[in-house]
Amino acid sequence: MFSPLCRARGMGWLVCCSIFVLTPVRAAETISMNKAVERAIAANLNLSIAQSAIEAGKGDLEQAGLLPNPELSIEAENAFGSGAYTGLKEADLTAAVSQKIELGGKREIRMRRARAANEGARLHRDLVVRDLEVKTKKAFVRLLAAQREVDLASRAAKEMKNAARALREKVSKGASPEADSNRGELALELSGIRLQRAQSGLIIARQALLTLWNEDGYRKLKATGSLALASTNLPGLGELLKKVDAHPILGVEKAKVEEGSAAYALEKSRAVPDPTIGVGARHFNGIDESAFLISLSIPIPVADANQGNIRAAGARTNAARLSVRQTQLVLSERLRKAYQEYQSSCLEAKRFRNTVLPAARDSARSIRKGYRLGRFGVLDLLGALQVEIDSAQQAVEAVLSCRLSLIEIEGLTGDTYQSAASEMSREGEKS
Structure with a gap:
């Protein structure tokens, strides 16, 4: 039979699972993606800080227009x-x-500088909102994936439990060697580890979303919706790259250039x-x-x-212009990377949906039947079950990568390309 240590571990895992199931807990709050984003925007402190900066900018603009007493x-x-x-x-x-x-247009230049700073603060608030939307959507999709992984791991653990029981019965009847039962117990132990890891990942995914809501504690959440491939109207990479110039972070950088240019003019006027x-x-x-x-x-x-201040202001303005170009390059590189990941991961997810998952299920079904008829051995059975489990897990990872890449693209371009969530396929959901 299986070693006493492994048998004890298996029993311990079953006891833990029983406690997990039987312990009364508060029902999980269900949340949609839109509600998750709305809550993050309402509670996030960075957005409040950005709004305060806008109010401060209004005061700076008012002060800049005042004449000397x-x-x-x-x-x-x-x-x-x-x-x-x-x-x-x-x-x-x-x-x-x-x-x-005041001569040299000092008052007008001060106001120009303050307006540029105020515009930068407004665009920074827009940047905070967009980044928050992207982070929240990604956290929500990760929660969907974590829920799916727990579901798959629970089914796999149940499947392995049934297989291990069947193997023990065959061994007790003398129809199989004791090594077969040991292999079944090992597979059961591994499925328990997989389930434990999935449950831990679910807790982490929930906590990540709660953090975006500015909540310190932990509580159960349930993301509603389907972890599915999305039907999109995504244009080509060249068209997407044109939209990067409208990203708020570029607006912030350009506002810094305008502010720096005004600062340079102000220093010259002070001469x-x-x-x-x-x-x-x-x-x-x-x-x-x-x-x-x-x-x-x-x-x-x-x-x-005032020659020193003029020189310094000119150098800062030039640095701000270079920063705009650098930011454009970084955004373009991020978009290219996200686009490539989207193309490859979505293609991979479709292959799992259309080919791999159906084949893995059919193979496992056939080998289960053949094993009962004595046509296949225990290694064939456990191997087929493991392939089915691994395929379902990898399919979830591929869909998750596809969805995250699309969210990244939407965040970089400011457009929404996911027109509707198409089912990963009912077959995929059943895997």
Whole structure:
């Protein structure tokens, strides 16, 4: 018979499964993909942060359009001295108002810079929304796949349990050697490990979706819908690449270029001195006479013509332009990769659906029947069952890869190409 250790492990696994089934638990919340995305957008902190940045940008724009404040000055000359100048009796009192006049278009350039920054903040919010949608859709599809894998692993464990029982009965009747029973117990143990791994993957998939909803704890979720291939109207790669230029991250980068260009212009305008004009009145207490006062002051840019800041702003603007080009290349490379993965994984999934899965099921069915009639041995039986199980598992992985690649393409182009979820095939769902 099978070794006592393996037999104990098998019994332990069966006990754990029994506890898992019999323990009362709260029902899982069912969630659709659209609801999952809506909840993520409503709860995600990054989106709130991005919205706060937009509000801050509005304040920056308001501040950028304000003019310099005028200055009031009051002076007393020939006061609080000695002799005739004791106190304020002989003091000359002056009151004046001065105003700095900004030249070189500084105010308009400040506003241009603030508008560019505000536009960048708005586009950054759009980028956060799009990235969040992509991450949530991927997490949802992974949850669908994890649910499917648990279902397949549970069926496989049940199948192996029945096979192991049948082998034990044949051994007890002397119709098969004890080695056959040992092989069945080993296959049962491996199916238990597979189920345990699938259940762990399901927990991880649920937690990933909950994290996107800004939930710290764990609870059961059930994704609704079918893990199926999608019927799409996906255009060719060349057409898709044209749509990359509308990606929000490129908009953010281009807004940085505009902001940098405005910053460069602002630094150049600061090289233009701003005069300060003042008007006032002076009263001469000693002779009890008054006179008006007019003043003009202007900095002389002898040593500091703001040349260092101009140079730095120009370099930053050039770096921002290069960043736009680099981002375009990265997005195009990501799109090419996603497109290739979509083509290959979807083709693979179709081959599993149309050829591999039906053949694996037919083979397993035929060998089960032949084994009962004595035409095949236990290795043939267990091998056929394993091929059927592995084929179903690989089919799920192929469909998952296909769906994830399509979501990535949609996120990069901003369009939706999945017109309807077509069944992977009813046969595939039964595998």
